[in-house]
Amino acid sequence: MKALLTLGLLLLSVTVQGKVIERCELARTLKRLGLDGFRGASLANWMCLAKWESGYNTRATNYNRPDRSTDYGIFQINSHYWCNDGKTPGAVNACRIPCKALLQDDITQAVACAKQIVTKQGLGAWVAWKKHCQHKDLTQYVKGCRL
Numbered sequence: 001m002k003a004l005l006t007l008g009l010l011l012l013s014v015t016v017q018g019k020v021i022e023r024c025e026l027a028r029t030l031k032r033l034g035l036d037g038f039r040g041a042s043l044a045n046w047m048c049l050a051k052w053e054s055g056y057n058t059r060a061t062n063y064n065r066p067d068r069s070t071d072y073g074i075f076q077i078n079s080h081y082w083c084n085d086g087k088t089p090g091a092v093n094a095c096r097i098p099c100k101a102l103l104q105d106d107i108t109q110a111v112a113c114a115k116q117i118v119t120k121q122g123l124g125a126w127v128a129w130k131k132h133c134q135h136k137d138l139t140q141y142v143k144g145c146r147l
Helices: 002-017 023-032 043-054 099-103 108-121 127-132
Strands: 061-064 069-072
Touching: 023 043, 043 127, 069 099, 099 108
Parallel strands: none
Antiparallel strands: 061 069
């Protein structure tokens, strides 16, 4: 009984944490969803961005104290500008989606929103991309993946 309770708690914690997508699986998914070469950004750039923003975790969140916004999902998309979480003051919701849609294991909506962000602001919209990916050799992010 104790083992079943422990297993149940373990499964609950995995569900709450979300899905950390394996690197090559994510690369194939991002390619299938049209990010490779989108607005001139290589697949490796997107992979680097996702690594540094969320660690490839679909349910990652980060609260930003200064403007009381939250970053959501694999690309850490911000609730002040891009999605509606119902609690961020002055939210714009440019992607016209609820922020909870960015926390799904199916990242189709997160990719669609990320495409809008890049179209309007480029990859430089993400501080982590500028810090960790811009002007760097990013081959390691797709190396060994069958694309």
